[in-house]
Amino acid sequence: MTNPSLKLALIGDPHLAVPQAADDPLLEIDPGRKLHGLSQELLAGVISEINAVDNLSAVVILGDLTRDSEIFNHQRVSELLAGINAPYYLVLGNHDLGLERGGVVDKIYPGIERLDRGQFIDFYSGRGLPQGSGYYRADLPGPCSLIVLDSSMSPQDRQACGFKDAGPDDGWIEPVQLRWLDEQLEDLQAAGRRALVFMHHSCMDHSPAERPGHVLHRTLKFWQLLNAAELNQILRRHGVPAVFSGHLHAQCVNAEDGLVNVVTSATVSYPHAWRLLSIGQDSIEVESRLLRSIPSCPELQSSSREWMAQGMTDIILQKLRDIGPLARHLDALGEMVTRSQWWPRFSDGSLRGFRVDPALVPKTDFVSNLMTQQIVQILNSFGAWQDSRPDPGQLSIPLDDDKRREAFRLP
Numbered sequence: 001m002t003n004p005s006l007k008l009a010l011i012g013d014p015h016l017a018v019p020q021a022a023d024d025p026l027l028e029i030d031p032g033r034k035l036h037g038l039s040q041e042l043l044a045g046v047i048s049e050i051n052a053v054d055n056l057s058a059v060v061i062l063g064d065l066t067r068d069s070e071i072f073n074h075q076r077v078s079e080l081l082a083g084i085n086a087p088y089y090l091v092l093g094n095h096d097l098g099l100e101r102g103g104v105v106d107k108i109y110p111g112i113e114r115l116d117r118g119q120f121i122d123f124y125s126g127r128g129l130p131q132g133s134g135y136y137r138a139d140l141p142g143p144c145s146l147i148v149l150d151s152s153m154s155p156q157d158r159q160a161c162g163f164k165d166a167g168p169d170d171g172w173i174e175p176v177q178l179r180w181l182d183e184q185l186e187d188l189q190a191a192g193r194r195a196l197v198f199m200h201h202s203c204m205d206h207s208p209a210e211r212p213g214h215v216l217h218r219t220l221k222f223w224q225l226l227n228a229a230e231l232n233q234i235l236r237r238h239g240v241p242a243v244f245s246g247h248l249h250a251q252c253v254n255a256e257d258g259l260v261n262v263v264t265s266a267t268v269s270y271p272h273a274w275r276l277l278s279i280g281q282d283s284i285e286v287e288s289r290l291l292r293s294i295p296s297c298p299e300l301q302s303s304s305r306e307w308m309a310q311g312m313t314d315i316i317l318q319k320l321r322d323i324g325p326l327a328r329h330l331d332a333l334g335e336m337v338t339r340s341q342w343w344p345r346f347s348d349g350s351l352r353g354f355r356v357d358p359a360l361v362p363k364t365d366f367v368s369n370l371m372t373q374q375i376v377q378i379l380n381s382f383g384a385w386q387d388s389r390p391d392p393g394q395l396s397i398p399l400d401d402d403k404r405r406e407a408f409r410l411p
């Protein structure tokens with residue numbers, strides 16, 4: 001593709017956390033998944049790479065700007081975002097409604113002011129939010145318009161959504177916003193403009209575990225919009241080619257019936273990727289760039305990959321600890337999960353061909369062996385899923401509806 005008419009950069013989940021003391025323990029709570037203690041350097045590093053791109057039209061930050069919407073973290077993130085040498089646009093994430101997440105954050109920095117949705121909108125009005133709303137449209141120079149949706153859920157949204165057990169990390173697009181979207185897309189189609197859609201939650205499955213009936217279905221239900229089917233129907237009706245989202249802290253791509261969902265990993269988590277979109281006459285070219293180094297961690301990729309492998313293993317072991325027969329084999333199971341690199345490979349989008357090496361599977365008694373095989377099966381099912389998906393690092397999305405359907409004919 002020559003002379004793209006538009007270049008956009010995407011930044012995922014910065015989760016900025018400023019230490020409140022020299023030994024603030026809250027920065028290290030979750031070293032495997034969110035590197036809170038390095039979050040300022042990570043965001044600054046990504047912004048500096050993005051600023052080196054020529055002729056960038058805009059940058060979209062895909063939500064979860066701070067740890068949990070603490071005012072001091074918003075102040076710092078807004079200072080860093082002000083250093084972007086292009087217009088930038090913000091998406092609201094589940095962690096951007098810190099006050100409204102209630103009990104989840106009560107124990108973290110108690111008594112600290114946190115922005116709720118309305119305060120978030122006021123705070124970023126004119127510096128990332130152009131129209132005094134969490135959802136909006138921005139017409140860029142040329143034929144493209146950005147449609148930014150707000151999928152975050154306040155306690156009122158959780159009551160109103162009609163989905164049982166909706167939690168603070170779930171996502172939903174309220175009816176009034178869906179109607180607004182439908183009108184905007186109608187309007188853009190009539191004007192011959194191209195709409196690109198951005199939101200925090202994903203709008204389709206990115207693992208086999210999100211399908212009803214899977215043993216992890218409830219654990220991962222917060223990844224995807226509760227009313228994704230309703231949203232996708234509207235997007236398809238208007239020929240929207242792709243939705244760009246964050247929230248999963250992983251590099252993922254899936255497509256359903258001509259609509260593509262591209263998920264960008266978190267700045268704050270391995271593999272610290274950001275994306276560059278080049279939008280031309282016929283296609284959107286999607287590239288990934290990895291942040292390789294920051295001052296506090298020169299070998300960022302390898303160190304962060306190890307932390308993530310170990311961090312996810314610790315989480316899994318915590319759950320397995322309660323399953324009696326497995327208790328004796330926890331060390332060996334932990335080693336299997338860590339050495340298989342399952343979670344880092346899911347996160348960096350390189351899970352294609354993944355199967356747990358049989359040599360890593362511990363030899364156990366009969367009952368434990370059945371359970372161990374089940375765990376291996378779950379890990380392997382993620383690999384099998386990725387076998388038939390596009391490369392999430394680099395892809396080309398045709399803008400023609402028929403060509404796009406043909407290019408993304410997936411199981």
Ligand SMILES: [Fe+2]
Nearest residue numbers: 013064247266
């Ligand atoms: Fe996040």
Ligand SMILES: [Fe+2]
Nearest residue numbers: 064093094247
């Ligand atoms: Fe999120």
